[in-house]
Amino acid sequence: MTYSFFDLMRSRWSLVYFGFYFLLGMVLLFLNNDVSKAVITMMNIIVVLTPLIGTIFGVMYYYNSKEFTELLLAQPLRRSTIFLGQYFGLALSLAGSLVFGLGIPFAIYGIVGSGALVSFILLLAVGALLTFIFVALAYNIGLSNDNKIKGFGLAILLWLFLAVIYDGMFLISLVMFDDYPIDKFSLIASMLNPIDLSRILIILELDISVLLGYTGAVFQKFFGTSFGMLASFGLLLIWCAAPVALIVHKAKRKDF
Amino acid sequence: MISVETLHKSFGKLTVLDGLDLSIDEGGIFVILGPNGSGKTTLIKSILGMVVPDKGNIAIDGKPVLKEWQYRGNIDYLPQIANFPSNLTVAELLKLVKQLRDRPTRDQELIELFGLEPFLEKKLGHLSGGTKQKVNIVLTFMFNSDLIILDEPTSGLDPIALLHLKELILKEKEAGKTVLITTHIMSFVEEMADEIVFLLDGKIYFKGTVNELQQKTEQQDLEHAIAQILKTEHV
Incomplete structure (x- = not known):
């Protein structure tokens, strides 16, 4: 019930975000004139942009709704309900804007019949997952920093870093x-970064070895294409679940 | 009704509550006094579960409340600083908070009492401090809970609103409710309090009626009595 309110409050921004993706999808399609090429361009944008938007919105939303959170805390509500409600409200609406904003232009253009459908759905799924991951990370930053400016700075740094x-x-x-066998190292290093992980996942699906890069190649060699995709998808899910669990953990111990 | 046992809470190096024991019976007006930073708000927030104590137990009606949440359904809380989401209107906020508890409210009556009708469609960010405090009071009293906790309820109120507030609190007392108040206004205390709880350095320094406090400190009025305590304690 409280979620409906949160959706309401965000609806304007969600619409702007939706409109942005809608336009982006249209423009890319007309420029590329080819669905599968547009998917590749889209990947490069999504992999960088969704984390950025997720981080900024997450941390902004946390600080903006702080007053209301304090009001809710004195009400008969579970702490985890309050914070998870806010988190899922925000992450779902952002992910929704992404999926529909991009999905509709591509659907109009006729992606359903083309061979790129699977890649496109995977792309949207990865974008949604990245949104969930980075909103959760941003929420954790907000929960651990009462200082707005510091929280904002850290969130932006986190995005810049990853x-x-x-x-x-x-x-x-x-x-x-260069002289050492560093396959294992690079494999682990890429697993520790959700953005890298999503990039690899999508490129594996698109099967464009030129774009794989070193880590991608190692990944492919190590896991094989299909298992590699499963592994990276699973890792992304862990990347999503861990910060959410941390939100609950932190929310239970915080003083207001 | 409320029992607090050996409550400890520190924020970093600062110890705010240091083994505080307190029991408050059902019915009546209890005023919590103490110098700034003596832990009044921390105590209240611990009872509400907004601050997680380091050690100790809190029970309401015999049931431990730490880490619980349902019990808050029977508490009304007026926060010290009225922080509301600034882009909501008063009516929207009331509607929202009402949804949180599934029971009849008397907000209409309270809105009339404090003359808030002209402000209902205004955004909370545009209200003055006193009007915000009135909205705060309406939000607090509309649920008719058995335990009412007021943190500095008088701040920013005009004399008429203050009068209404006092009447409201006395009515609640007659209805057999427990009212817990913190304040710095001594006339308010003398007028309203059934019992005083004096906090000092994170402990209960004194608990009893206004008369008992005056006898103990051999002072005629409350203001001097309090000053006397602080002087003897801090020499």
């Missing part, structure tokens, strides 16, 4: 330790 810096560090380490 989306950009992580890859750079990874590459540098690969170059530096």
Whole structure:
């Protein structure tokens, strides 16, 4: 019942977000004129953008609804209900905007008949998962930092680190330790970053070895394509469940 | 009705509650006094489950309440600072909070009492501090719970609203409810309190009636009595 309210309050932003993806989908389709190529472009955008939006919205929403949360805490509600309600309300509406915003233009364009349907659905699933993961991470940051500015800074840093810096560090380490067998290292390193993981998952499905990169190649060699996909999907689910469990854990111990 | 046993709570290095024991009987107005930072709000928030104590037990009507949540259905709480989501209107907020507890409310009566009708469609962010406090009071009293906890209820109220609030509290007392109040306004205490609980350094320093406190400190009025306690304790 409280969720309906949260949906209401966010609806404007969700619509903006939905509109953005809708436009993006349309533009990409017209520019590429080819569904499967559009899917690849889309992947590059989704893999970076959904975490960013998830992080910012998550942390912003946490601080914005703090007052209301305090009001709810004095009401006969379970703490986990309050925080999970907020979390799922936000994550679901963001994921919904993504899936429908991109899904509708592609459906109009006729993705259903084309061969790229599976890749496209996987892409949306990964985007939704990334949203869930990063909203949860942002919520954890909010719960551990009462200082708004610090929380915001940390959230942005987290995104920057996982989306950009992580890859750079990874590459540098690969170059530096060129002479050593570093398959295992790179395998583990890519598992520790949900963004890398989703990228690999989608490229494995698209089966474009040129784009695989080093980690992807190792992944494919190690797991094989289909098992590799299952493994990376499972890991993403863990990446999603762990921060949510942490939200519940933290919410139970926090003083207001 | 409420029993608190050896309650400890520290925020970092700062010990706020230090083995506090307190029992409050059913019915009557209990005022919690104490200098700033003596742990009044922390005590109240512990009873409400908003602050998680480090040690100790709290029971209401014989049932332990720590880590529970259903018991809050029978508590009305007025927070010290009225923080509301600023983009909701007063009516929306009332409707929302009403949905949380499935029982009849008397918000209409209270809105009339405090003259809030013209503000119902205004956003909470646009209200003045006093009006917000009135909304706060309506939200608190509308559920008719057996235990009412008020944290600085008088802040920002105009004299008429203050009068209404006092009447409201006395009515609740007559109805046999337990009212727990923190305040710094001594005239309010003298007028309303059945019993005083004086907190100092995270412990109960004194518990009894206003008269008992005056006798103990050999002072004529409450203000001086309190000052006397603080002087002798902090020399």
